[in-house]
Amino acid sequence: MQTIRNMFAHLDWANRRILEALQAAPANEVGHSVKLFRHVLQAERIWLIRLRGESSEGLSxxxxxxxxxxxxxxxxxxxxxxxxxxxxxxxxxxxxPIAYRNQAGAPFESTARDILTHIALHGQYHRGQVNAALRAGGLEPSPVDYILYARLNENA
Incomplete structure (x- = not known):
């Protein structure tokens, strides 16, 4: 359980760092990156709703x-x-197992452990894309690797 808690503490930390990087960049240069980051956050919201046993239908x-x-x-x-x-x-x-329907309404069952792992990996993948887009645009990306998080928080 501690590993999952660590993954979600890292996820929250990484989301906050990406937000700071996007806030520091000129607004007219980060539109696509913000849309991609918004996707990460909305997907997290949808999965949280599913974990709670509620319907996420209708959410994009x-x-x-x-x-x-x-x-x-x-x-x-x-x-x-x-x-x-x-x-x-x-x-x-x-x-x-947790039963849920995807955004197209198709029924699925996955374990909470698999869902939580997916959420953490999905976000890290897309945060990497946001950082790559920032770098390609000549802007400053934000390091969000887990090991950096662990080093910064080892005495916390």
Missing amino acids: VWSDDTDLANCAALIEANGSGFAAWLDAIPEARLND
Whole structure:
């Protein structure tokens, strides 16, 4: 369970660092990067809703919203939501199947452990794309590797 908690603490830290990098960049140069980052945050929201046993139907995974204030709000909501969910689930229940429907309405079942792993990996993949886009545009990317997070937080 501690590994999953660490992954989600890292996810929250990395999301905040990417947000800071996007906020520091000229707004007219980061539109695509913000859309991609918004996708990460919205996907996290959708998976959290599914983990809670609620329907995510009607929520779009992609948005044209490039308002960084909305991204900041999603980071806060997702971070507190995952922390509360992880605090409430016993480790023994992580392998229980969770039934949900994807955004097209198709039914699936996955274990909570697999869903949580997917969320962490999905976000890291797309945060890498955001950083690559920032670098390609001559802007400053934000290092978000797990090992950096671990080094910075080893005495916390």
